[in-house]
Amino acid sequence: xxxxxxxxxxxxxxxxxxxxxxxxxxxxxxxxxxxxxxxxxxxxxxxxxxxxxxxxxxxxxxxxxxxxxxxxxxxxxxxxxxxxxxxxxxxxxxxxxxxxxxxxxxxxxxxxxxxxxxxxxxxxxxxxxxxxxxxxxxxxxxxxxxxxxxxxxxxxxxxxxxxxxxxxxxxxxxxxxxxxxxxxxxxxxxxxxxxxxxxxxxxxxxxxxxxxxxxxxxxxxxxxxxxxxxxxxxxxxxxxxxxxxxxxxxxxxxxxxxxxxxxxxxxxxxxxxxxxxxxxxxxxxxxxxxxxxxxxxxxxxxxxxxxxxxxxxxxxxxxxxxxxxxxxxxxxxxxxxxxxxxxxxxxxxxxxxxxxxxxxxxxxxxxxxxxxxxxxxxxxxxxxxxxxxxxxxxxxxxxxxxxxxxxxxxxxxxxxxxxxxxxxxxxxxxxxxxxxxxxxxxxxxxxxxxxxxxxxxxxxxxxxxxxxxxxxxxxxxxxxxxxxxxxxxxxxxxxxxxxxxxxxxxxxxxxxxxxxxxxxxxxxxxxxxxxxxxxxxxxxxxxxxxxxxxxxxxxxxxxxxxxxxxxxxxxxxxxxxxxxxxxxxxxxxxxxxxxxxxxxxxxxxxxxxxxxxxxxxxxx
Amino acid sequence: xxxxxxxxxxxxxxxxxxxxxxxxxxxxxxxxxxxxxxxxxxxxxxxxxxxxxxxxxxxxxxxxxxxxxxxxxxxxxxxxxxxxxxxxxxxxxxxxxxxxxxxxxxxxxxxxxxxxxxxxxxxxxxxxxxxxxxxxxxx
Numbered sequence: 001x002x003x004x005x006x007x008x009x010x011x012x013x014x015x016x017x018x019x020x021x022x023x024x025x026x027x028x029x030x031x032x033x034x035x036x037x038x039x040x041x042x043x044x045x046x047x048x049x050x051x052x053x054x055x056x057x058x059x060x061x062x063x064x065x066x067x068x069x070x071x072x073x074x075x076x077x078x079x080x081x082x083x084x085x086x087x088x089x090x091x092x093x094x095x096x097x098x099x100x101x102x103x104x105x106x107x108x109x110x111x112x113x114x115x116x117x118x119x120x121x122x123x124x125x126x127x128x129x130x131x132x133x134x135x136x137x138x139x140x141x142x143x144x145x146x147x148x149x150x151x152x153x154x155x156x157x158x159x160x161x162x163x164x165x166x167x168x169x170x171x172x173x174x175x176x177x178x179x180x181x182x183x184x185x186x187x188x189x190x191x192x193x194x195x196x197x198x199x200x201x202x203x204x205x206x207x208x209x210x211x212x213x214x215x216x217x218x219x220x221x222x223x224x225x226x227x228x229x230x231x232x233x234x235x236x237x238x239x240x241x242x243x244x245x246x247x248x249x250x251x252x253x254x255x256x257x258x259x260x261x262x263x264x265x266x267x268x269x270x271x272x273x274x275x276x277x278x279x280x281x282x283x284x285x286x287x288x289x290x291x292x293x294x295x296x297x298x299x300x301x302x303x304x305x306x307x308x309x310x311x312x313x314x315x316x317x318x319x320x321x322x323x324x325x326x327x328x329x330x331x332x333x334x335x336x337x338x339x340x341x342x343x344x345x346x347x348x349x350x351x352x353x354x355x356x357x358x359x360x361x362x363x364x365x366x367x368x369x370x371x372x373x374x375x376x377x378x379x380x381x382x383x384x385x386x387x388x389x390x391x392x393x394x395x396x397x398x399x400x401x402x403x404x405x406x407x408x409x410x411x412x413x414x415x416x417x418x419x420x421x422x423x424x425x426x427x428x429x430x431x432x433x434x435x436x437x438x439x440x441x442x443x444x445x446x447x448x449x450x451x452x453x454x455x456x457x458x459x460x461x462x463x464x465x466x467x468x469x470x471x472x473x474x475x476x477x478x479x480x481x482x483x484x485x486x487x488x489x490x491x492x493x494x495x496x497x498x499x500x501x502x503x504x505x506x507x508x509x510x511x512x513x514x515x516x517x518x519x520x521x522x523x524x525x526x527x528x529x530x531x532x533x534x535x536x537x538x539x540x541x542x543x544x545x546x547x548x549x550x551x552x553x554x555x556x557x558x559x560x561x562x563x564x565x566x567x568x569x570x571x572x573x574x575x576x577x578x579x580x581x582x583x584x585x586x587x588x589x590x591x592x593x594x595x596x597x598x599x600x601x602x603x604x605x606x607x608x609x610x611x612x613x614x615x616x617x618x619x620x
Numbered sequence: 621x622x623x624x625x626x627x628x629x630x631x632x633x634x635x636x637x638x639x640x641x642x643x644x645x646x647x648x649x650x651x652x653x654x655x656x657x658x659x660x661x662x663x664x665x666x667x668x669x670x671x672x673x674x675x676x677x678x679x680x681x682x683x684x685x686x687x688x689x690x691x692x693x694x695x696x697x698x699x700x701x702x703x704x705x706x707x708x709x710x711x712x713x714x715x716x717x718x719x720x721x722x723x724x725x726x727x728x729x730x731x732x733x734x735x736x737x738x739x740x741x742x743x744x745x746x747x748x749x750x751x752x753x754x755x756x757x758x759x
Binding site: 230231232233235236239240244247248251266273274275276278279463464465466467 | 716718719721722723724728732733734736737739740743
C-alpha cells in the first residue's frame with residue numbers, strides 16, 4: 001500500500017505517553033482514510049455514549065491517502081470525535097497546508113485521548129511527538145497563537161492548528177483554526193480540543209509521500225489541472241470566491257434570509273454577492289497548496305467602523321450566516337465579524353444561525369433586553385452581533401446560553417423557541433435552502449453529522465453545476481420536487497463520502513467525472529478501485545458513521561427537517577415550495593436500506609461488506 | 621406563422637420581443653457592459669454554417685440585433701457559443717443558460733462576474749426568446 005504510511009500516533013495526555021497505531025490493510029482499502037478511518041477507530045476503542053468533553057473521547061486528526069501528494073485539492077485533513085454540539089458522530093475537514101505537512105511527518109494522523117493537567121501544545125517533528133507547555137498561549141486568539149508558534153518552530157515551514165478563546169471555554173461550536181482563514185468549523189471539534197487542554201498542534205516534517213503508480217498519477221494530475229482550467233464553476237470560484245453563488249442563488253431560492261423567514265431580497269445579494277465583494281474588498285485570491293482554483297479571498301476594509309487589515313475574507317456560508325441570515329446588508333460588518341469569529345475560534349455557520357435564532361426570539365418577544373444583558377438583538381442591526389460574539393466566546397451572561405448552539409439554547413429559553421431553531425440533530429443548517437432544493441433538504445436530514453452540505457455532492461448535482469452520467473443520475477432535476485430525490489441523495493453521498501475520506505476538496509471534485517475518483521485512489525494507493533468499488537466505499541463509510549450515530553441515540557425520529565423549513569415562503573423563486581419530508585425519507589430509506597427505526601438494515605450492512613462489527617453492535 | 625431560427629427574420633422578432641418585455645426592461649436597466657453575441661454552431665442542413673447573433677443591449681433596451689459572422693461575433697465583449705441543439709433547448713426553456721455554461725454545454729467568453737451580476741437580465745433575455753414563435757428547421 002502506498003499513499004498512507006499506516007502509522008497513526010496515539011497520544012495519551014494523561015500519562016504523556018505515545019504509541020504507534022497501525023491498521024489492517026483492508027481498513028485502509030475499504031474505508032480509505034480521513035473520517036472513514038476515524039469512524040473505524042472510534043468504533044474499536046470508544047464507548048459510543050462517552051461524554052464528548054470527557055478525556056476518553058478521542059480527538060482524531062487524520063489525513064487521507066492523497067494528502068501530501070501534489071494533486072490539486074489534496075491539501076485537506078479531517079478532525080473527528082463525538083460532537084459536544086450534537087451528541088452524535090462529529091467531524092470536519094479543512095484546507096490550507098497543515099494536512100500535507102502532517103503527512104510529511106511520516107504519519108497519517110494523531111489519536112489524542114486524555115486530558116492534560118495544564119494547557120499544552122503538541123509538536124510533531126518527523127513523526128516524533130512532544131507535549132509542550134502552552135501557558136503563554138492560553139487565552140490568546142487564533143491569529144496570535146498561530147503566528148507565535150510558527151515563529152517559535154520554523155516561521156517558513158511549520159504549520160499550526162489551534163483553538164481560540166471559544167475552544168478554551170468549551171463553546172459547543174468552537175472551531176479549530178489553520179492559517180487564520182481555514183477552519184475545521186462544524187460540530188465543535190475545537191471544544192473537544194479545549195477539553196483536553198490542547199491549545200495547538202504544530203507539524204514539521206521532511207518526508208515525501210510515495211504513490212503506487214507514478215506514471216498513472218502524473219497523467220491524472222495533469223488531467224485534473226486541465227479540467228480545472230476548462231471548468232466554468234472553477235473559473236467562477238477563482239474570480240469571485242465561493243460567494244460567487246449568492247447572486248445565482250437568489251434567483252433560484254437558495255439563499256436563506258432573516259432566520260429562514262423571507263424568500264427573496266435582491267438588495268442583499270447585490271450588497272453581499274461575489275461580484276460586489278470582489279469589486280469592493282478583494283486584495284488577491286489565495287489558494288490551498290497545489291490548487292489552481294484559488295477560491296480563498298484575501299480582503300481588506302480600508303476604513304470606517306469595520307476597518308480590517310488585509311486578511312482572510314468570508315466564504316459564501318459566512319456571507320449568509322453573518323449577512324443574509326441576520327438580514328444584514330452591511331458588507332464591511334460581515335468581513336469584520338468573520339475576522340472576529342476566526343480569531344475567537346467559532347464556526348460561523350452555527351454562530352450566525354444561533355444569532356439569527358436569538359434575533360427571531362427577540363423580535364417575537366420571547367426574550368428581551370433583560371435576558372440578553374441589555375444587548376439589542378434585532379435583524380439588520382450589527383452592534384448587538386459584535387457584543388454577543390464576545391459574550392458567547394467568554395460564556396458571559398446570555399452568551400453562555402447561546403454558546404450551547406440553537407437547539408440547546410431553545411430548550412433553555414422555552415416559550416416555543418424551539419420552533420425558531422433551524423437545525424437537524426443539533427447541527428444548524430448550512431446556507432443552501434431546502435425550500436428551493438428539496439434534495440438538499442433530504443441530504444441535511446440524512447447526513448451522518450447533522451445538517452451538512454459537504455459530505456455528499458448533492459449541491460452541484462441537484463443545481464446542475466455538473467452532469468455526471470453513468471452512475472444512475474438524471475441530467476436535470478427539478479429542485480422543488482421531492483419525488484426522485486432519495487436515489488439522487490444516496491448516489492451523491494456514495495460519490496462524495498469517499499472524496500471526504502481521501503481527503504479531496506469538493507470544488508476540485510466538481511470539475512472531475514465519477515471515474516476520475518477511483519482512478520486517483522488507485523494510482524496513489526495501488527488498491528484496485530473501480531467506480532463500483534469506489535461507490536461501495538462510500539456506502540460502507542456512510543453506514544459505519546450512521547451506525548455509530550444510532551449507537552449514540554439517533555433514530556428515525558431524528559431524520560426530520562426543522563419547522564422553519566416546513567413553512568412556505570410567500571415570495572421568491574421558491575414561494576409556496578416545501579420539501580415533503582415523508583416522501584423524501586421513505587425514498588431514501590428504501591434506496592439506502594434503512595429500517596423503520598432508523599438503523600441500517602442487517603442486509604445493507606452485510607451487502608456493504610467489512611461491517612460485521614457494526615452489525616454485531618446493532619443487532620447482536 | 622413560425623419563424624426559422626436563427627434567420628434575419630427571427631432575430632428581428634427577437635429584438636421586438638426583448639423590447640416589449642417589461643421584465644427585461646427592469647432587469648436589464650443596469651446593463652452598460654456592451655454587446656452580447658450568441659453563436660450557434662452549424663447543424664446541416666438546418667443550419668449549414670456557424671452563425672452569430674449580435675445583440676446591442678444597454679439599460680434595458682435592445683438597440684440593434686443582427687446576423688453576423690462568427691469572427692464578427694467573437695469581437696463582442698460577451699460571446700456565448702453553443703451547438704444548434706443546445707440553443708434549441710435554451711429557447712424552449714429546457715436548458716437554463718447558466719446551468720448550460722456551468723456544465724460546459726454553452727461556452728462563455730467574457731467577464732464572468734459581470735454575467736453573474738446580470739443573471740436576472742440573462743433570464744429575461746431567454747424568456748424573451750421564448751416569446752418568439754420559433755421554427756427549428758431540423759424538425
